[in-house]
Amino acid sequence: xxxxxxxxLKSFRDAEIDLEDGKVEKDRDNILCSYKPIKLRNQALxxxxxxxxxxxxxxxxxxxxxxxxxxxxxxxxxxxxxxxxVIVVSILSSSGxxxxxxxxxxxxxxxxxxxxxFVGMLITSMFSLKYINVAMVTVLKNVxxxxxxxxxxxxxxxxxxxxxxxxxxxxxxxxxxxxxxDLSFHAIGYAWQIINCFLTASYSLTLRRVMxxxxxxxxxxxxxxxxxxxxxxxxxxxLGLLLIFVFNEVDYLCKVPLLKMPxxxxxxxxxxxxxxxxxxxxxxxxxxxxxxxxxxxxxLNKIPLSxxxxxxxxxxxxxxxFLSILFGLLAGVCFAKAKMR
Numbered sequence: 001x002x003x004x005x006x007x008x009l010k011s012f013r014d015a016e017i018d019l020e021d022g023k024v025e026k027d028r029d030n031i032l033c034s035y036k037p038i039k040l041r042n043q044a045l046x047x048x049x050x051x052x053x054x055x056x057x058x059x060x061x062x063x064x065x066x067x068x069x070x071x072x073x074x075x076x077x078x079x080x081x082x083x084x085x086v087i088v089v090s091i092l093s094s095s096g097x098x099x100x101x102x103x104x105x106x107x108x109x110x111x112x113x114x115x116x117x118f119v120g121m122l123i124t125s126m127f128s129l130k131y132i133n134v135a136m137v138t139v140l141k142n143v144x145x146x147x148x149x150x151x152x153x154x155x156x157x158x159x160x161x162x163x164x165x166x167x168x169x170x171x172x173x174x175x176x177x178x179x180x181x182d183l184s185f186h187a188i189g190y191a192w193q194i195i196n197c198f199l200t201a202s203y204s205l206t207l208r209r210v211m212x213x214x215x216x217x218x219x220x221x222x223x224x225x226x227x228x229x230x231x232x233x234x235x236x237x238x239l240g241l242l243l244i245f246v247f248n249e250v251d252y253l254c255k256v257p258l259l260k261m262p263x264x265x266x267x268x269x270x271x272x273x274x275x276x277x278x279x280x281x282x283x284x285x286x287x288x289x290x291x292x293x294x295x296x297x298x299x300l301n302k303i304p305l306s307x308x309x310x311x312x313x314x315x316x317x318x319x320x321x322f323l324s325i326l327f328g329l330l331a332g333v334c335f336a337k338a339k340m341r
Contacts, residue, residue, distance in 0.1 A: 047285040048297055054277035055298075056305045059134060061271045063313065066130040069258055069267075073249040074126030077268060078119075079240035082233040084272025089230045101227040103234060107217040114210055115235040117203045122236070123243070124196035131189025134309025135317075138302050139178045139328035140193045142171035145335060147201035155205060160339075167335035174328030181321035229279055299336040303329050 065071050093100040101107070129137055146168045152158040179190060215223050223231075244250060258264045286294045306325055310317060317325075 043284070044288040047281060047288045048293075051278070051281040051285040052297065052301045052304075054274055054281050055301060056308065058271065058274040058278055059129070059137075059305060060308060060312065061267065061274060062126070063129055063134055063309065065264075065268055065271065066126065067313065069264060071256070071258060071264075072130070073244075073252050073256070074130060075123055075240060075243050075247055076249050076253060077271075078122045078126055079237065079244065080268055081272040081275055082122075082236045082240065084269060085229060085233045085276050086237070088273070088276055089226060089233070093226070093230070098226045099224070100230050101218045101220060101223060103231060104217065104219075107214060107231070108235065110210060110214045110217045111231055112235065114203065114206050114214075115232055116239065117199055117206055118232050119236045119239050119243075121196060121199040121203050124192050124199055128189050128193035128196055131186040132193060133182075133184055133313060133315040135306035135315065135325045136178055136182055137193060138306050138309075139325050140175050140190070141197065141200075142328055142332055142335075143175055143194070143197040144200045144204075145332075146172060147197060148204050151201055151205045156208070163338035164335065167331055167338050170331035171328060171335065174324055174331055178321060178324035178328060181318055181324055183316045183318060183321060225279060225283065229276070295336045295340065296333070299329075299333045302332060 062077070065077060066074065071077065089098070089100065092098045128140075132140070149160055149164070149168055153160070179185065211223070215221055218227075244253075253259065282294070285297070289297075303326075306329060309315065310322075
């Protein structure tokens with residue numbers, strides 16, 4: 001989900017695709033150079049906590065907006081969050097806090113296919129999160145790893161060892177058993193989540209394919225994560241506006257009383273800032289530790305996220321479903337460890 005940085009969503013680590021989050025891991029040094037962490041003591045611990053809190057909070061806040069407020073305009077929510085990201089990143093870039101590449105027509109034409117998939121990934125994530133509880137969304141997202149691994153094998157001839165495939169198989173079993181025992185099963189939500197898994201995997205694979213071409217279209221020859229955030233979110237604005245009319249969210253927005261509530265605006269604005277916070281804290285955490293710790297903490301972080309989602313939203317669950325969710329989360333940890341090897 002996060003996807004966003006999921007999107008947005010999504011972090012760069014070493015020189016591989018991160019199957020777990022659907023992000024490319026190239027040019028770590030270039031990205032870290034564009035980020036200027038604050039000098040504090042115990043930065044590894046602080047950055048880790050900041051990364052975990054921001055990534056968990058983003059999903060929980062989105063779930064609260066979509067289900068707690070019963071807000072049915074997921075595309076509009078995505079559009080507003082992306083607009084907030086564009087404003088904040090532009091301000092930080094112009095003030096010299098971060099460095100971003102200028103948006104040229106040459107770069108936009110190369111990046112447009114990636115952005116279309118990016119927007120679809122964010123929208124389907126919103127749609128699925130409205131109907132499915134946070135814990136099951138987290139487990140079902142593991143299917144993305146399987147699709148991405150298969151895509152890497154057939155498109156890039158990348159081979160994974162037996163332990164990786166075993167962990168991926170366990171993820172599939174947990175997703176099936178979790179769905180079969182889900183007391184709040186919603187067919188529409190599951191359908192959107194399956195589509196989201198394919199789009200997230202497609203985003204990762206397409207990103208890897210066009211990254212070299214995109215770098216050549218920039219003035220510096222590099223494309224760091226903050227430039228990607230600005231590029232993706234800026235290009236998503238006109239497409240998001242079009243989709244609001246296609247899905248007829250305009251009539252809903254004109255009638256819904258939520259838009260008159262200052263607290264609602266505060267919540268959705270905070271969700272936009274949280275999306276950016278994931279990008280910044282992930283860079284900070286990666287800079288202070290390394291790809292191995294980063295990947296493992298990212299997998300372990302899904303456990304408190306899932307438990308928090310069950311408790312905060314009072315999700316009805318059975319022992320079988322809870323064990324299936326826990327099994328899927330542990331399979332994710334095994335996958336991260338196997339990938340490190």
